[in-house]
Amino acid sequence: MLPSCGLLRPDAKPWGESKMRFMTAHTSTPTHQPLASHFWAELNTRDFSALDPSRTVAVLPLGATEQHGPHLPLSVDTVLVEGVVKAALTHLDVADPVLVLPTQTLGLSTEHTAFAGTLHLSPQTLIQVWCDIGASVARAGVKKLLMFNAHGGNVGLMDVVARELRAQHGLIVYSSSWYNLPIDSSVMDQFSTDEHRFGIHAGDIETSMMLALSPERVTMSAAQNFSSTSQDRAKHYAILGNGKSAKLGWHMQDYNPQGAAGDAAGATALKGEALVHSAGEQLALLLKELVVLPLSTVRV
Numbered sequence: 001m002l003p004s005c006g007l008l009r010p011d012a013k014p015w016g017e018s019k020m021r022f023m024t025a026h027t028s029t030p031t032h033q034p035l036a037s038h039f040w041a042e043l044n045t046r047d048f049s050a051l052d053p054s055r056t057v058a059v060l061p062l063g064a065t066e067q068h069g070p071h072l073p074l075s076v077d078t079v080l081v082e083g084v085v086k087a088a089l090t091h092l093d094v095a096d097p098v099l100v101l102p103t104q105t106l107g108l109s110t111e112h113t114a115f116a117g118t119l120h121l122s123p124q125t126l127i128q129v130w131c132d133i134g135a136s137v138a139r140a141g142v143k144k145l146l147m148f149n150a151h152g153g154n155v156g157l158m159d160v161v162a163r164e165l166r167a168q169h170g171l172i173v174y175s176s177s178w179y180n181l182p183i184d185s186s187v188m189d190q191f192s193t194d195e196h197r198f199g200i201h202a203g204d205i206e207t208s209m210m211l212a213l214s215p216e217r218v219t220m221s222a223a224q225n226f227s228s229t230s231q232d233r234a235k236h237y238a239i240l241g242n243g244k245s246a247k248l249g250w251h252m253q254d255y256n257p258q259g260a261a262g263d264a265a266g267a268t269a270l271k272g273e274a275l276v277h278s279a280g281e282q283l284a285l286l287l288k289e290l291v292v293l294p295l296s297t298v299r300v
């Protein structure tokens with residue numbers, strides 16, 4: 001039986017299942033009724049007039065389509081960002097005014113362009129696209145935007161776009177990448193200190209998450225402990241190798257010619273599930289904080 005008043009069905013699943021049914025409930029128009037869906041594209045244009053502008057948060061999932069070594073598909077960063085968002089939604093109530101925008105599946109992947117299959121958008125294009133999406137969010141009357149990311153290459157542009165949207169539309173824009181969320185230390189401790197520092201691409205962490213989210217796309221027979229040249233520099237250079245004081249403008253082949261860094265051979269679905277679950281929990285908490293954050297946070 002369907003719940004009343006435009007509520008999302010509790011068993012509703014994002015991405016890949018469009019069978020969600022929910023009441024439209026347009027006959028009565030309470031000021032701020034619960035969302036018909038947590039997905040922006042599943043609302044209809046009239047639903048936006050019922051949003052509470054002081055509370056509603058739009059989430060822009062940012063992924064990439066880029067090489068991830070010999071054992072993982074190009075879709076990793078997109079699968080991961082959607083997996084964490086999906087996990088977060090299970091912790092949200094239908095009354096939580098959070099709207100997930102369409103996932104951006106192409107990102108800034110300059111550092112992976114030497115590898116076949118990588119789809120790369122220029123910085124100029126991405127800044128324009130994300131700014132245009134932000135402008136559309138503002139036009140819909142939504143004043144809070146979270147850019148939620150799974151690809152390290154996107155981070156620099158997220159900073160730029162957040163400030164542009166603040167300047168041009170007075171939006172409250174936060175940027176966050178799943179790996180910077182305060183994930184439970186017992187979950188993070190599943191991975192070695194070296195893995196956290198050097199396993200930056202298609203290593204134990206990303207491979208474990210893929211084994212949890214999309215195991216049919218993982219070729220474990222090709223997974224190895226992929227070394228990184230930055231491990232050598234860390235041993236020989238006190239400042240440029242300390243991982244904090246200086247940053248190399250690297251391309252992936254500078255680290256490893258196979259396009260991966262980290263102990264992918266040590267990956268397990270169990271570790272990945274714990275990571276996705278904990279990241280989802282923390283993202284849900286972040287979203288709840290954003291919902292109650294006052295609009296006076298930015299002064300326009």
Ligand SMILES: [Zn+2]
Binds near residue numbers: 076077150151206
């Ligand atoms: Zn990745």
